[in-house]
Amino acid sequence: MGSLPPPYQMDKDQQVYMPPPLDLSHHYSYTTKNRQASSVKKFYKYFQIPGIHNLAGGLPHVSYFPYDTLEATVALPQRFKPTPNIPVGPPEDDLVDVASLAQPASTRVKVPKESDTTNLIKKIDLLTALQYGTAEGYPPLRAFVRKFVREHLHPNVPYAGGPEVILSCGSTDGFSKAIEAFTNVWNKERDWIRDREGIVCEEFAYMNAIQTARPKGLNIVGITVDEQGMAVSGPGGLADVLDNWDFRKGRRPHLMYTVTIGQNPTGGTLSVERRKEIYALCQKYDIIIIEDDPYWNLQYPSAYALSKQYRGESTGVNLYNRNYNSHGKSSGYEFLDSLVPSYLSLDTDGRVVRLDTFSKTIAPGCRLGWITAQPAIIERLTRIAESSTQQPSGFVQAMVAEMIMGPQAAKETGDDGLQGEHGWKMDGWVRWLEGLRGGYERRMQDMCTALEEGKYIVQDSTDRDLFNSMGDLSDWEVVNKVKMFDFVWPMAGMFVWMKICIETHPLFSQLGGEKLCKALWIYLTRKPYLCLVAPGEMFAATQKSADIAYQYMRLCFAPMAASDVTEASEKTVEGFKAFWQIKDPKDIDDHEESLWDNL
Amino acid sequence: MGSLPPPYQMDKDQQVYMPPPLDLSHHYSYTTKNRQASSVKKFYKYFQIPGIHNLAGGLPHVSYFPYDTLEATVALPQRFKPTPNIPVGPPEDDLVDVASLAQPASTRVKVPKESDTTNLIKKIDLLTALQYGTAEGYPPLRAFVRKFVREHLHPNVPYAGGPEVILSCGSTDGFSKAIEAFTNVWNKERDWIRDREGIVCEEFAYMNAIQTARPKGLNIVGITVDEQGMAVSGPGGLADVLDNWDFRKGRRPHLMYTVTIGQNPTGGTLSVERRKEIYALCQKYDIIIIEDDPYWNLQYPSAYALSKQYRGESTGVNLYNRNYNSHGKSSGYEFLDSLVPSYLSLDTDGRVVRLDTFSKTIAPGCRLGWITAQPAIIERLTRIAESSTQQPSGFVQAMVAEMIMGPQAAKETGDDGLQGEHGWKMDGWVRWLEGLRGGYERRMQDMCTALEEGKYIVQDSTDRDLFNSMGDLSDWEVVNKVKMFDFVWPMAGMFVWMKICIETHPLFSQLGGEKLCKALWIYLTRKPYLCLVAPGEMFAATQKSADIAYQYMRLCFAPMAASDVTEASEKTVEGFKAFWQIKDPKDIDDHEESLWDNL
Incomplete structure (x- = not known):
């Protein structure tokens, strides 16, 4: 087989040529179009000159950081028992939270002041984590997230080169940056109604997102929700709203905000079939999809079976086997393969901006997450981050990186109190996610059983x-x-x-x-x-x-x-x-x- | 003595009645005026009902956080030797960095999973720090910062009730939020030139701030800089620019961005006299002052004396005794009393929005700082934070709070490895700041001596x-x-x-x-x-x-x-x-x- 020149690239596994993502820069806001890369960057290569005396950067020397180490006691990834990936019956006796039965299994994590390695994506230490950094995120953590995203969570993104990532301060921050990137403020006292931009979302939605968009004068357009989530057909469904758009209300919306898995508050999860219908409408009307997906690993195959058992016919849709495997290569993990995939897996155009967060998989107080999108969009979001949050706190980035990827060899010698020699690694991270699903699935069963019976x-x-x-x-x-x-x-x-x-x-x-x-x-x-x-x-x-x-x-x-x-x-x-x-x-x-x- | 009703309040020490800050809401951007408090807040009081079953909040249970403790080895506040508060001669032999001579003094810090206390401003634990929180900041850390700001750093803010604070993700984030609060985007393809907003700043400035303002279409207006910083008189000085404003360039600027202490890059420090002149102009032309002050604790009285010694006549101004004591009550610390004070100390109108950061006092990777301003402005900034960053990462907030305020009693018993029983407290924090000043002052002396002699x-x-x-x-x-x-x-x-x-x-x-x-x-x-x-x-x-x-x-x-x-x-x-x-x-x-x- 021959090869096409870039930007067309051949997918190694699927043996198909994939086109690059579309240029969607016409969606950028005025401010976003105007942003320029930091002028400081052009000097970065000089920092790499061996033996250079750096009198240029306004960086405090590491000796002035009062922290000599950061440490933690953390769970082993096996702390919670997973639930099966295929639909199951009612909970059995053994489906209990192991944490409630025994001493929680834990290990020690230590971020040293300075690590020996010179490989920046393996170097987890206070010298780097507590210094100024790049807006994309702390190199070791960003490298881990990028690998997880590209190889495991979304192994089938259908555009050449695949998506890029930038770390965020959680999904509220991620959404705020996406709104900054794609919308212009509409001032009713100044602007024509024809210039008003709009955003479609589920009619019942996560209000923090709405409260980010509304003050900017955006037209918030609710779409009817059914048991899966956003409806396509019927009155008030997406097709109805877009096909019959009333331009007296402003521009037809060019943005969508959606939670497609365990939608907050309605709990719906979109099937792949529904996703395809919605994506086709977004292509037809040139809409950017902002997919906020905090609950993607908390999918409960038992809900369908239990619902059907109680009611004879389930009100929901059996989502089993609507997974990665059904349309591409494996994630490498049976658990991830069993999950309903992201819009990214359908995103031939590169019009999906996906928001992820560690709030539900580690803790909300992390204020840590990431955004996944086509590289050109991530580049603009990086410019926005440089002028606002910069990167997330080095404290949380280093501690999460160390827990998952660590430990690295420390310069210090002697007894460092580390009980475990190995971080979770990718396998442990996926196992942790699976254990959380187990914990929440048992909770779902407990609540729904009590409600069903009452x-x-x-x-x-x-x-x-x-x-x-x-x-x-x-x-x-x-x-x-x-x-x-x-x-x-x-x-x-x-x-x-x-x-x-x-x-x-x-x-x-x-x-x-x-x-x-x-x-x-x-x-x-x-x-x-x-x-x-x-x-x-x-x-x-x-x-x-x-x-x-x-x-x-x-x-x-x-x-x-x-x-x-x-x-x-x-x-x-x-x-x-x-x-x-x-x-x-x-x-x-x-x-x-x-x-x-x-x- | 009688008492006046609020909002006029009597200052306890000065025995004077102070008026409240001005209503400056006409400066808010369209978006900022539109923002509403989260609708969720009205339900908060129900969370306080004893024994209530909380089925409302979308909060993961603490048992699912993989961190069981956060710990650190940290410096004692005495690690660096301070320099004298009054002008001194050249460095003497004993002015060396103690860290280079001996084993650094350190102590242990531990944030437990759950603390026994129910007092939220003393409760430093993972249960609270890693959960969702309020946008103002983690209660223990915010309480510490607020006390430091109101009682020690700015004990003489001349409006009734004094200033409020909100934590930020560092000063770049703080500036971004201030720009969001006070400016409307000006689109040259859409808007009249007469509507273009402007911001004055030093002609040589911290470019990250400029790069935040410029893409929004703001008119960046450079003011001549002399050895102190922003000039008032002379061609290109603030008076010249404002008095002779050319309205063909847009509105007269209603914002000022300024670094008044150790200005980046010119190194200037504004005297109190100069501050008064600039503040009077800002009153005359109704300008909001955004004071970015990352280097306030790094003031070097020896620079004047050494410069004078080398050159016969110093090029700078002797800033000694231009301190808090000269116009009000003491900060409670000789070190803080010796420093040139903030614009806040002159801010009768409440038009100063001050940005602080832990980047230079702890570490840049904290991405942690705070904003100080009149309460009404802090309220608007809180609404902005709720829809963007929310609060800074709980990891850094808990670790900083624990280092300074901790430790609190932990539920766990047994040997917890803590070597030190006491956090830095306010005295230790101020001592740490003074030690950093010592370290940087010696560096300044080393560099300037070599340059002077060469x-x-x-x-x-x-x-x-x-x-x-x-x-x-x-x-x-x-x-x-x-x-x-x-x-x-x-x-x-x-x-x-x-x-x-x-x-x-x-x-x-x-x-x-x-x-x-x-x-x-x-x-x-x-x-x-x-x-x-x-x-x-x-x-x-x-x-x-x-x-x-x-x-x-x-x-x-x-x-x-x-x-x-x-x-x-x-x-x-x-x-x-x-x-x-x-x-x-x-x-x-x-x-x-x-x-x-x-x-």
């Missing part, structure tokens, strides 16, 4: 008569059982999105759904239930969503101890049951609604 | 004749000595700003100054000199500055080992001397100038 209430005959009089029996599965709420078993993430069946409440016709739902939220926080859930209002991306948001609650199975998930869920169910037994409107304290309004 | 070259009689023929003897102090460069002994900071007296070079009339200066820069990087200095071009804020920048070089005495400062400085001098001995234009390799142009 969603109906048995009404007495008086209520029976009342409901008969309402002439609506659709929610009655058994004559004297009424459904208080419903939900989809989440295939991923940390959340159960609960729809309150408020129309089955005895006082619905008297008080209306909104008043009752708000009173219910307050009621749940009271003794003896003491349950705080997130009201749907918190996630309404648009006014249209806000109008129906009262019917929803988001329950999260992450923040409590693993052993408390069932109790917290059962307490919520108890609260619902007690609330459904209130028959006198006077017992729905007006006080409660006003409490809500004063929130 | 700035002349003895020319032979042939050269003597050549120079006589040029008819300009002004730079000749002794008949056969010619000055190659000049500089001001820096009263603060890390830099010596060297003016090349290129007109004294034998080939000046033949080749011109610019060609010679660029060739000199390349020449210095070569054997046997091997000196890399920062060319003036790197700091030219405007085209006007760029036109004269070739005459300048910035030398930094920070990046090398303390013991190498003299050698590096002497090598630079040797390079100059050799370069001044080149008499044949052919020996100024054309290659060298083209090398420069290709940089």
